[in-house]
Amino acid sequence: MAGNPNETKLVNFAMANDTRRKIINFLANGYRNTGEIGEIIGKTTLDFHLKVLQQAGLIEFEEGTVKLSEYGKMFLKNKTGQNEEKTADFSQAKPVEIAEIRQLSPCIADSSRLRVSANMIPPLGILKLLEPLFPRSNYSDGKDSLIIQKGEIITTIYGSGKVSIRMIKNEDEAKEVLESLKTIINEAIAKGVAPAPREKIRVDLMDIYKYLPQTNCLKCSEQGCYSFAIKLMSRQLTLDRCVLLKEPKYANNQEHLQILTAYI
Known part of the structure; x- marks a missing residue:
C-alpha cells in the first residue's frame, strides 16, 4: 500500500483528520467492533471514517470486527517513532x-x-x-x-x-x-x-463541502459536490475544476475555499 502517488494521497487524507487518527490509535491495542469505536468517536460519521481508512489500506474488517492492516501497523509504528523537530x-x-x-x-x-x-x-x-x-x-x-x-x-x-x-x-x-x-x-x-514547528492546521471535509455550490452539476466530471470535496481533500484535483465557482455569485465561496485549501 502507498506505493504510488495516488495511494500516498489517500493515506495523507485519511490521517489528516483527528477522528481518524483517534481510531487508528484505538486499534493499536487489537481488534475492536464498530460499537466500541462508535462509543469513542460517535456514531454519526463512523461509517464514513472507517471507509476512508479502509480505502487507504490502514484497516481491515474481519467477522464484524475492525483491525489495523499490516500497513496500518507499520504506519503507526513509524509515526510513533518520530521525534519533534528542533527549534x-x-x-x-x-x-x-x-x-x-x-x-x-x-x-x-x-x-x-x-x-x-x-x-x-x-x-x-x-x-x-x-x-x-x-x-x-x-x-x-x-x-x-x-x-x-x-x-x-x-x-x-x-x-x-x-x-x-x-x-x-x-x-x-x-x-x-x-x-x-x-x-x-x-x-x-x-x-x-x-518556536518549534507545530502540527499543521487540519481542515475537515465538511469545511470544504459547505462552501461548494452543492448543485451536483457534474461539470467537474465527478459524481457530485461531496465526491469533489473528497478528491479536493486528498489532492487528486484542484479547485479550478469547479466551473460554477468562477461565477460572480460564488465569489465569496471561492475566496473561502482558496484559503481553506491552502491548509490541506
Whole structure:
C-alpha cells in the first residue's frame, strides 16, 4: 500500500483528520467492533471514517470486527517513532520594516471591505520558520508564501517581500495589522530562535463541502459536490475544476475555499 502517488494521497487524507487518527490509535491495542469505536468517536460519521481508512489500506474488517492492516501497523509504528523537530535558528535574519501601503481596492468577496498591498523590507528568506508564530497560518513551498488568518482578515506574505491583506475595513486597520505583523516578526528575530514547528492546521471535509455550490452539476466530471470535496481533500484535483465557482455569485465561496485549501 502507498506505493504510488495516488495511494500516498489517500493515506495523507485519511490521517489528516483527528477522528481518524483517534481510531487508528484505538486499534493499536487489537481488534475492536464498530460499537466500541462508535462509543469513542460517535456514531454519526463512523461509517464514513472507517471507509476512508479502509480505502487507504490502514484497516481491515474481519467477522464484524475492525483491525489495523499490516500497513496500518507499520504506519503507526513509524509515526510513533518520530521525534519533534528542533527549534529554528533566526540568528542570520534582519529586522523588517513595512513600506508605505501601495494599493487599496475593493475585495472580490465583499465590496464593502478592502484588499491592501504593501511591501516588507528586506524580503524574508525565512518565511517557513515564521509559521509557528501565528496561531492560524500555513506556508506554501510552491508559492513561497505564508498565509495568516485572524478572524475575517487574511494576510499573505511572499518571499519577494510583497504583503497582501484581504477583508480590511479601512486604511487605519490595515496599518494596525501591518504594525502587528512587523512587531511579531521582529520580536522573534531579536530572540534569535523561532518556536518549534507545530502540527499543521487540519481542515475537515465538511469545511470544504459547505462552501461548494452543492448543485451536483457534474461539470467537474465527478459524481457530485461531496465526491469533489473528497478528491479536493486528498489532492487528486484542484479547485479550478469547479466551473460554477468562477461565477460572480460564488465569489465569496471561492475566496473561502482558496484559503481553506491552502491548509490541506
